[in-house]
Amino acid sequence: MAVAPQSAAAQLYEESSHSEVQLEGYDYVRLNVGNAYQTMHFLRNSFGFTPVAYSGLETGARDQVSYVLGQGSIRVIVTSPLDPSGSIAEEIKVHGDAVKEIAFTVKDAAQAFHQALLSGACPVAEPLVQEDQSGSVVVASVQACGDLIHSFVQRANYRGLFLPEYRAIPGGDPVNFDHLLELDHIALSFPPGELDRSVEAYKAVLGLEVAHEENIVTQYSAMNSKVVQNSSGTVRFPMMEPGQGQRKSQIEEYLKYNHGPGVQHLAFSCKDIVQTVRAFGDAGVEFLKTPQAYYDVLTARVGSIHQDVEVLRGLNVLVDRDEWGHLLQIFTKPISGRPTLFFELIQREGARGFGSGNIRALFDAVEREQRIRGNL
Numbered sequence: 329m330a331v332a333p334q335s336a337a338a339q340l341y342e343e344s345s346h347s348e349v350q351l352e353g354y355d356y357v358r359l360n361v362g363n364a365y366q367t368m369h370f371l372r373n374s375f376g377f378t379p380v381a382y383s384g385l386e387t388g389a390r391d392q393v394s395y396v397l398g399q400g401s402i403r404v405i406v407t408s409p410l411d412p413s414g415s416i417a418e419e420i421k422v423h424g425d426a427v428k429e430i431a432f433t434v435k436d437a438a439q440a441f442h443q444a445l446l447s448g449a450c451p452v453a454e455p456l457v458q459e460d461q462s463g464s465v466v467v468a469s470v471q472a473c474g475d476l477i478h479s480f481v482q483r484a485n486y487r488g489l490f491l492p493e494y495r496a497i498p499g500g501d502p503v504n505f506d507h508l509l510e511l512d513h514i515a516l517s518f519p520p521g522e523l524d525r526s527v528e529a530y531k532a533v534l535g536l537e538v539a540h541e542e543n544i545v546t547q548y549s550a551m552n553s554k555v556v557q558n559s560s561g562t563v564r565f566p567m568m569e570p571g572q573g574q575r576k577s578q579i580e581e582y583l584k585y586n587h588g589p590g591v592q593h594l595a596f597s598c599k600d601i602v603q604t605v606r607a608f609g610d611a612g613v614e615f616l617k618t619p620q621a622y623y624d625v626l627t628a629r630v631g632s633i634h635q636d637v638e639v640l641r642g643l644n645v646l647v648d649r650d651e652w653g654h655l656l657q658i659f660t661k662p663i664s665g666r667p668t669l670f671f672e673l674i675q676r677e678g679a680r681g682f683g684s685g686n687i688r689a690l691f692d693a694v695e696r697e698q699r700i701r702g703n704l
Contacts, residue, residue, distance in 0.1 A: 349440045349447075349535045351432040353562035354511045355481040356396070356403035357594065358429035359669075360420050364408035367425065368395040370663075374611045375671070376506055377404060381494035385410070389493065392416055396490050400509040402596060403490070405429075419475050425664040427591035429469070429477050430514060432534075432563065437482035441468035444480075447532040452477050462488030470533070473518065473526060473589040478534070507604040508596045512674050513555075513564035513682065517582045517592040523552055523569035526589075530556045530565060539564075542684045543571065551579055555682060566682055568592070581703050585666040593659070595672035601656045602635065604673055605643045614661040616697065618644040629685065630654055633677075648685040653678020657686065667701060 361367045371377040377397035384393035391414055394407040407428070409416035419428065434440045438455040445451060452469035459465075466482040489496050518526050530536050540555040550571030557564040570579040582592050598604040605615065623641040627633075630649040635656065640647065645658050656675040663669055674683075 349434070349443045349480075349533070351434060351440075351534060351558050351563045353401075353433050353560075354514075355431040355433040355479075355483075356405055356429075357427055357431070357511065357514070358394075358405040358407055359425060360416050360423075360428040361406050361408055361425040361664075362420055364393050364395055364406045367406040367408075368397060371397050371404065371406070374613050375399075375608060376508065376611075377402075378506075379497045381490040382497050383494045387493055387495050394494075395497070396494060399506060402508055402511050422587050423475065423590065424585070424666040424668060426586060426669055427476065427514075427594070429479055430472070430591070431467075431479035431481050434480045434482055435484065437466040437468045437480040440480040441470065444470045444478075444533045448529065449533045453479075458492040460488060460492035462486055462492070465491055467491075473516065474586075475588075476590055507598045507600070507607060508673075509599060510597050512595040512597040512672075512676075513566060514594055515566045515568065515592045515672075516589065517579050517586075518567065518569045518589045519583055520570050522589070523554060523567060526567055527554050527556055530567070534558075534563075536563070536565070540566075540681065540684070545571065551577060561680070576698070576703060578698065581698055582668050584703075586668045591669060593670045593672050595657075595674050598673050598675055601645055601658065601673055601675040602639055602643060605645060605658055608673075609643075615644055616659045616661060618646060622646075646683060646686040648679065648681065648683040650679050650681040652680050655679035655681070655683060657683050661697065667697070667703070 359367070368379055372379060377399045379395055380398045381396035382394070383389045391411045392407050392409055394405050397404045397406070407416065409420070411417065441455055449470040452471050453467070455466050455468040457464050457466050463486040465486045467479055469477050469479040472478045527538060536556040536558055538554055539557045542553045544551045551568055552571050553566055553568040555564060555566045568579050570577045583589065609615070620641065623637055626637055626647060630647050633647060633654055640656070643658070645656050647654060647656050654677050658673050660671045663671060
């Protein structure tokens with residue numbers, strides 16, 4: 329592996345154009361975790377991800393070990409520190425297992441980085457060219473909220489498996505199911521009063537636009553939310569802050585145990601949510617329970633759907649409809665010891681929304697879990 333010297337990176341920076349950042353889609357999501365090897369097996373055995381690449385001492389990385397997993401077009405990296413005094417170890421101590429990096433595929437990483445800085449972003453890593461026998465990749469990063477970073481990845485000239493510093497994992501065959509298609513959206517949680525400022529920052533730095541706005545109030549808690557996305561809808565961020573409520577909301581619980589803003593959940597689209605939930609459930613995945621009364625009025629609320637409502641009731645799958653169609657969704661319980669990061673499964677039948685009609689049902693379900701944990 330060869331990394332371009334600083335002068336080459338600086339040249340890329342200086343030659344970049346000044347047009348708006350154009351994000352093609354999510355490239356990968358990186359989680360910092362306490363045990364990357366163990367988390368890799370958890371994602372493989374419980375969610376059907378296939379381990380495809382590895383970086384560690386054997387590949388020249390001296391301070392961390394990483395595994396890349398794939399399913400559909402989704403790429404997830406799990407990274408653990410080898411140095412207990414380094415920044416990765418410190419962030420895991422603060423946040424627990426959490427999303428550290430969201431990377432976007434772009435045509436020109438240097439241009440995206442330069443434009444982000446012109447729009448007010450703070451630099452993390454200037455554009456660097458990484459090369460091996462499969463070609464070259466350019467990667468640059470800027471700071472997002474909290475310890476989260478966003479990276480721009482230019483890989484048009486690369487034919488390798490993932491990135492030059494990674495090598496293939498032999499025998500990384502998929503488990504007996506392969507249900508997930510793509511990363512549908514990534515939800516971010518912010519402290520009270522920071523939603524509007526954060527939305528404006530994402531609009532300025534990443535060229536996103538507000539596509540939806542929703543304020544939710546339940547018996548106990550409240551939430552304000554906006555969705556920002558790119559023009560093609562391949563990058564979508566529901567963004568949330570706690571509203572005024574009688575008790576602590578799920579957003580406040582997340583902020584407390586994550587010790588600041590960050591990624592609350594990753595949403596994966598799937599081919600058939602019924603088959604997916606059954607397969608993941610058989611593999612040990614725990615999903616949030618939905619009040620049975622929800623299904624008694626489901627048809628009246630969303631109209632006729634071709635899925636069997638009684639099957640959805642038995643699996644706790646939620647349904648919502650917008651002017652374009654309907655969607656089905658379900659949420660896992662937190663995937664680590666802290667009540668922070670969780671996954672969503674979503675099947676879109678034409679719908680473009682995010683299940684706003686289900687948010688109250690989700691809040692009710694999460695509040696039951698909070699009550700069990702003594703955090704409501």
